Amino acid sequence: MAQQTDLTGIFVREFQRWDSTALITIEDQAGESVTVKVDCEPDELMLNQDYRFVGQWRNHPKYGRQFFASSFVLVVPHTRQGIITYLVRAGQGLRFGPVRAAAIYDE
Secondary structure, eight states: OOOOEEEEEEEEEEEEEETTEEEEEEEETTSOEEEEEEEOOTTOSOTTOEEEEEEEEEEETTTEEEEEEEEEEEOOOOSHHHHHHHHHHHTTTTTOOHHHHHHHHHO
């Protein structure tokens, strides 16, 4: 059995989905774009947020090296933009937007 490893990166986009499986692009800590195959609900991952994925590297015959994630967790945001994005997402539907989130962060 292949070795489980973890991969941390910023969620950039989802480019393909079927049922609960998605192919996404993340930017890893070295600034490289990486394709990750992961089971998640639509809109479960937040753009520009850091995630830690646990899984295995595999080589797809047509698309090359991909990371197959068996689980993932949101990494606590540490940057201003990361915290603002998190606050906006948490306040969604409550008339809580980026301006208010930025004001709270700056306070």
